Amino acid sequence: MVEIDGKRYPTLADIRDAISRGETGPGNFVNNSPGIFLLGETDLRTTSTGSEFYDSVVRDRTGETRVKIWSWKEKPVAGLVVFADYKHDSRYGLSLEILGGKPLPSVSDDLLCELVPSADVERERKLLEELVAAVSTEPLRKLLQVAFDPQSEIYDAYCKAPAASSYHHVRIGGLIEHSVNVAKICLKVCELEFASHADRDLLVAGALLHDIGKIWSYSYDDASFSITTKGALEDHMAIGVKILAGLVARIESFPNYYEEQLTHMIVSHHGMREWGATVVPKTLEAMILHNCDRLDAKVEEFNQLIEQTPAGEEWSEYQRILGTKVYLGRRPEDEPLQQEEA
Ligand SMILES: [Fe+2]
Ligand SMILES: [Fe+2]
Structure with missing residues (x-):
């Protein structure tokens, strides 16, 4: 969570944790607050019914996730820090509606540390x-x-x-x-x-x-x-x-x-x-x-797909460069116990 003017807003990691716990709700399901995200590359796409959306990547300190952006007050561009309503469903993953954005240099150093992924x-x-x-x-x-x-x-x-x-x-x-x-x-x-x-x-x-x-x-x-x-x-x-x-x-x-x-x-x-x-x-x-x-x-x-997939999901989301989803379950310890035969 990041604190701005006394209010706490979730980043991607908080949202991912809530999804893993099954606490998704209708939208803005962490602290009832919009989230703060760093945008990565964004591609404008059109649905079969002619609606425009952006296929994008959002990041925070801990990693990244692909999202669909359905409406935007600020045009999504890579490097923009955005404040956005979000929702999640198991079929389409995370999607955003951008309420506003700021270019990175105008963001405080503390916020930068929370949003920009960095190696050691x-x-x-x-x-x-x-x-x-x-x-x-x-x-x-x-x-x-x-x-x-x-x-x-x-x-x-x-x-x-x-x-x-x-x-x-x-x-x-x-x-x-x-x-x-x-x-x-x-x-x-x-x-x-x-x-x-x-x-x-x-x-x-x-x-x-x-x-x-x-x-x-x-x-x-x-x-x-x-x-x-x-x-x-x-x-x-x-x-x-x-x-x-x-x-x-x-x-x-x-x-x-x-x-x-x-x-x-x-x-x-x-x-x-x-x-x-x-x-x-x-x-x-x-x-x-x-x-x-x-x-x-x-x-x-x-590794990224393993870390970003909510706990309990058997498959990761489709990853374009691998050309597949990645299978994550089940391990023997996750199998239901077999009844011993008499
Ligand atoms: Fe290389
Ligand atoms: Fe290379």
């Missing part, structure tokens, strides 16, 4: 430092130290940017969180005998740098997490290659071999041309990176 950036910075310190290949460690120099603009942006505009790691610090996760998964893979040919240091460097182009692909200062013009025109892989070239140029006699390997890992990490890769992975490290990258994103997408 300090924790991720420490983990990244440990990963870099453990790289024993001199030029690769040097490259990572230049990229992640605490004074650098690049590292500052790397610690703030999200890893995506929707579905996974859409939060302040999402990029460093995702990159550190991918590096940790790659290291686990390297512990297995079947990956003994892989170059561990190259994999850590590739994992930490594979999405570095995202620092300029998404806007995060306004918490809209929307794609920038540069991101849309160039894509994070092309931007990443340019950033890598700039970093390499600052290191005397950086081996051409590693620049070529890392460039390949950046441009191929989406795995297939139809998923945006310029070339398919052609080295063992690039193939491992692609799969670890995909695994981290997918696990995060499942």
Whole structure:
């Protein structure tokens, strides 16, 4: 709940908790109050009967949920903090009627903390430092130290940017969180005998740098997490290659071999041309990176659906990028007890 002028208003987490407890009622069912939400991307759609609505995402500190917006005094745009009536039904989920909105900079810092999703950036910075310190290949460690120099603009942006505009790691610090996760998964893979040919240091460097182009692909200062013009025109892989070239140029006699390997890992990490890769992975490290990258994103997408689905529901809502709902029940402990046969 957030308090404004002595009145308490629910955020998404409070509404989700009430739904889990089955306390939905006709509308504004938490404290009888409208809710406060941070809007994510919004798409104008038309129903089969010709009514317009927005298919949108709303967020708070704890995560996000897809909603339908049926009426609005303020046009829904990503990054707007809105005050809205809400209702919930099991078929359509949460829907909103926006009563008013404010752009993020005009909102108090306390409210921002409640509404803007954020990773534990300090924790991720420490983990990244440990990963870099453990790289024993001199030029690769040097490259990572230049990229992640605490004074650098690049590292500052790397610690703030999200890893995506929707579905996974859409939060302040999402990029460093995702990159550190991918590096940790790659290291686990390297512990297995079947990956003994892989170059561990190259994999850590590739994992930490594979999405570095995202620092300029998404806007995060306004918490809209929307794609920038540069991101849309160039894509994070092309931007990443340019950033890598700039970093390499600052290191005397950086081996051409590693620049070529890392460039390949950046441009191929989406795995297939139809998923945006310029070339398919052609080295063992690039193939491992692609799969670890995909695994981290997918696990995060499942985690979000698990956390956002009200307790007791067997299925999550349909998730477009997975192309399915996720099955969440029942576990053996949830099954009704069987009568013992006489
Ligand atoms: Fe990527
Ligand atoms: Fe990634």
